Amino acid sequence: MAARILVVEDNQANITLFQYVLVAGGYTVLLATSGEEGLSLAVEHRPDLVLLDLRLPEMDGYQVAATLRTHPELSATRIVALTASAMLGDRERIAAAGFDGYIQKPIEPATFIVQVQRCLATMRPHSASGGARSA
Ligand code: MN
Numbered sequence: 161m162a163a164r165i166l167v168v169e170d171n172q173a174n175i176t177l178f179q180y181v182l183v184a185g186g187y188t189v190l191l192a193t194s195g196e197e198g199l200s201l202a203v204e205h206r207p208d209l210v211l212l213d214l215r216l217p218e219m220d221g222y223q224v225a226a227t228l229r230t231h232p233e234l235s236a237t238r239i240v241a242l243t244a245s246a247m248l249g250d251r252e253r254i255a256a257a258g259f260d261g262y263i264q265k266p267i268e269p270a271t272f273i274v275q276v277q278r279c280l281a282t283m284r285p286h287s288a289s290g291g292a293r294s295a
Pocket of ligand 1: 169170171213214215216
């Protein structure tokens with residue numbers, strides 16, 4: 161069964177590119193253009209991986225990731241930030257918000273698909289414990 165990937169991104173050019181590359185890579189792709197829509201699709205479809213833009217209107221990616229992490233049924237879901245800047249402070253904030261990692265934009269398709277494969281090959285360390293995470 162093809163892995164399911166939820167892309168939460170508000171930039172149409174990025175949406176088109178991510179969808180094209182991921183579908184070509186054999187993945188099933190779900191799309192959301194806001195954090196609120198991303199949350200409801202994640203709860204409904206339980207994707208294997210969420211690729212989450214940090215800069216979204218209203219609810220930003222950090223808030224979406226933190227909210228996703230409150231859902232025990234999503235404890236095995238990998239959440240990866242899509243970010244144009246990943247300075248040292250950003251990386252710490254990304255990890256603290258519950259993300260499993262980040263991918264820097266703009267993406268290069270061949271590198272991007274390898275990063276996605278690598279994310280999917282890695283089990284979340286907390287998934288066996290039912291999503292319990294220390295605060
Ligand atoms: Mn954005």
